[in-house]
Amino acid sequence: MQSMDDLFYALLQDVYFAEKELLKILPKLAQRSSNETLKLAFRDHEDETSEQVGRLEQVLEIIGREARGKTSDTMVAIIAEAQRMMDEIDDAAVRDAGIIAAAQAAEHYEIARYATLLGWAEHLGEDEIVELLVETLEEKRHADDLMSSIAEGGVNASASERPEAAAEA
């Protein structure tokens, strides 16, 4: 990995893997969410993520490299956290809050990666790639904002209730 082209490809492989992992876990996140708005958001996000994978494949085609992901240990760790939140929290509202936390860690990881790739594409003079990455980056930021507003719009309030009766469960 000695040139910007190599680094660019390595990061594309990382985020390609990350998106595909996200795509696999989204149906589970939807299923385990109790808040209806959250459930719906994860379902909608599946289509969006598929399109983002498609855009990455376009980018890889433009640079003439194989569309093959490379394990991102960071994304693996975030997905494992999401799985723990789903498995280990019994209270539905608290579990929703935990699921949102993990989902936002995933979104932010991808925001960081796409922002870096975008900066590099600009300096490599790859205008077509810039356009594709800008589109995805905006969607990622919007997805993160949406998670925040769902948390603020009810999940956090429900999860923060401290029912006297259920406290010792």
Next chain:
Amino acid sequence: MQSMDDLFYALLQDVYFAEKELLKILPKLAQRSSNETLKLAFRDHEDETSEQVGRLEQVLEIIGREARGKTSDTMVAIIAEAQRMMDEIDDAAVRDAGIIAAAQAAEHYEIARYATLLGWAEHLGEDEIVELLVETLEEKRHADDLMSSIAEGGVNASASERPEAAAEA
């Protein structure tokens, strides 16, 4: 982990661990950076990160919990990536670009965590904690912006040069 209080503490432990790992790697990042502005930014960031660790300890004291981190596999993976960037890229300008990419992944992870904690603290009605978290979150966002501007301000341009002579090195 069945209440919002438990989840809040678990995430605090995660980010406490993450900050301390970041603190350990910052001197290495500074040392391995060739761009002088980048080197300086990592050095400055060390003091800031120490203060952020201090703020987390204040938060933990307020909620009456022990200041003990808990391994964040996500942060471990990001640090490992940073280490690979430092070790495996010979070209100084490309290495700087790789180091910035890893540093921004770390910043974004922490931005996600602090944003989540902040939302929860608001709903738990913990005003003093909110104040501490807001301060850190703003610094993290600023640190991320600074990395972007250093990348745009020279690192990416240097790294994207494709010298004919050195191409086959």
